[in-house]
Ligand SMILES: Cc1ncc(C[n+]2csc(CCOP(=O)(O)OP(=O)(O)O)c2C)c(N)n1
């Protein structure tokens with residue numbers, strides 16, 4: 001019988017020398033985000049001057065190990081502050097953060113919003129998996145109404161507030177030059193999200209203001225869904241609440 005060896009269909013991006021999918025649960029969206037960012041940095045040919053600042057969490061803690069550029073892992077929620085300092089000291093570097101939704105808009109909300117307000121020339125990539133994956137699935141500001149999490153066992157109600165629409169919020173801030181929301185639950189969404197990340201980094205390369213991309217991403221383990229069901233959860237439940245697209249794209253602030 002012929003051997004059924006698995007083959008790489010598209011190869012591994014040169015900037016991702018580690019087998020990054022080994023760090024995460026099966027069906028997790030974070031390796032796709034890592035791959036996507038590696039591809040964009042390679043295509044823009046900026047690897048030598050790119051610095052990643054990771055927050056704490058599944059989305060970020062593994063990032064610096066997986067991606068072969070300079071990187072720094074900060075304390076939970078402080079990535080935008082650290083990226084600000086790095087960019088101000090070395091303005092020629094391209095500095096971007098990768099943060100979970102908890103890291104970016106719960107504990108890190110103050111740093112994130114004020115960096116946008118100050119028009120810091122950094123790029124923030126926020127991975128929205130609608131919960132705190134790393135620590136066992138507590139409710140995040142992005143959790144959906146009715147969503148069962150370990151801290152909302154009966155489902156999120158108005159008592160816990162409404163989901164935060166972070167891409168729209170960033171777009172409303174004057175210092176923000178670019179804001180978009182993508183997803184990694186299908187090849188077409190992956191391709192579109194790649195364009196968003198590329199445009200966000202180009203805003204920074206053109207010395208405009210703050211740029212932001214939110215990426216809807218699967219967390220099968222904590223959602224208690226199979227990887228295939230998780231793809232559907234994004235299209236059926238998350239995208240209706242968090243529409244995809246560009247919310248701001250300006251060339252002058
Ligand atoms: C000051 C501080 N508080 C709490 C923690 C514990 N902690 C680590 S990761 C995390 C949640 C991360 O969730 P999120 O940012 O949504 O990322 P995900 O794991 O879902 O990718 C928490 C609460 C910490 N490391 N530091």
Ligand code: SF4
Pocket residue numbers: 023024025026027028029030058059129133134218219220221222
């Ligand atoms: S807990 Fe969720 S976010 Fe973390 S690695 Fe597993 S699937 Fe990914």
